[in-house]
Amino acid sequence: MKVLKNIFYVLLAVVAIYIALCAFGPKKFATSKSIEIAASSDAVFEEVSDFNRWFAWSPWHKYDPKMVNTYSGEPATIGHKNEWTSSEMGNGSQEIVEIEKGKSVKTALTFADFKDAVSYATYIVEAKGDKTLAIWTMDGSDLPFFIRGMMLVMGGQKGIEKDYEEGLAALKKVAEAKPKKPTVSFEIIDLQDEWFVGKRFPAINEFQVDSSLFGSTYDEITKAIGGMDKVTGAPFAIGHSYNPETKIMDLEIAMPISAEMKVPARLSCSKIPAGRAAKHIFYGPYSQTAMAWGPLMEAVEKEHKPRWSGYEVYANDPTTVGNVSEIETWLIVPIE
Secondary structure, eight states: OHHHHHHHHHHHHHHHHHHHHHHHSOSEEEEEEEEEESSOHHHHHHHHTOGGGGGGTOGGGGGOTTOEEEEESOTTSTTOEEEEEOTTTOSEEEEEEEEETTTEEEEEEEETTEEEEEEEEEEEEEEETTEEEEEEEEEEEEOOHHHHHHHHHHTHHHHHHHHHHHHHHHHHHHHHHSOOOOOOOOEEEEEOOEEEEEEEEEEEEGGGOOHHHHHHHHHHHHHHHTSGGGBOSOOEEEEEEEETTTTEEEEEEEEEESSOOOOOTTSEEEEEOOEEEEEEEEESOGGGHHHHHHHHHHHHHTTOOBOSOOEEEEOSOGGGOSSGGGOEEEEEEEBO
16 A cells, blocks of 8 residues: 555656646747858748758658658749658648748648647748858747647757758758859949830740841841931840740840931831939850840849830940950840
């Protein structure tokens, strides 16, 4: 009888200690970890906003390489979702519920066995010059009282923090290994109204454009306006409705004039509207300006909203330069 009484007191003490641990244990999963990455903020954001890419750096996959993932929704948009089944990690899902393009992604995390317990993770990407500060935070659901002691005893909070640190280290490795996208610089200029005569080539692929098309078109425009003495500046070409995916645009090859004039029906007389514009000066062969347009538009659209079609001004005569690297082209993007 005395032995049973002693066992009872021991069990009572254990229960009392565990209740005390529950009282002092964490009320929820919550942590925040960060790391500096020698890569652009765009390169890092691309990784955290697309669940298809997580296998390369997420700490959860290492626990179960046989985990089956099913992805749905458009990456980097609200509703993009990853649902998984795993014998080691359990079944669950993670879905983007808030997003600020290029800056942050907030996800809702649930497990099949705890459908009412939703945890939120936020991935913050901050540009720091040519580097990026990546921040990963967790705001977990409230833990049941009697689970808190277990979390304290088993070091659950420290385990989560360790996973976060390892995940960020892997993200750093992946982002820094990605090819660096070319960057461009630009200045803001003021445009005046400028009349021009142009000829439009609708739905043309940029790879169909060559020097012979420009040469014959400029000859046609020059004759239509009455000679070169009517031209008031460098010739240019406008890329209306350019699609970066298909490389198709409505190309308009044009020459500037001093005032509106009547032209044959196959040509048009229009004007570039006055206002602000972003200007990048490109040096090199005309065939390579296409490689600069993508980075330029990406850089411009981070800070400004385009208000008209982008266009190229052929600032010098390629027949008068000693090397193709001296050919000068202005890439102009009118902005609001």
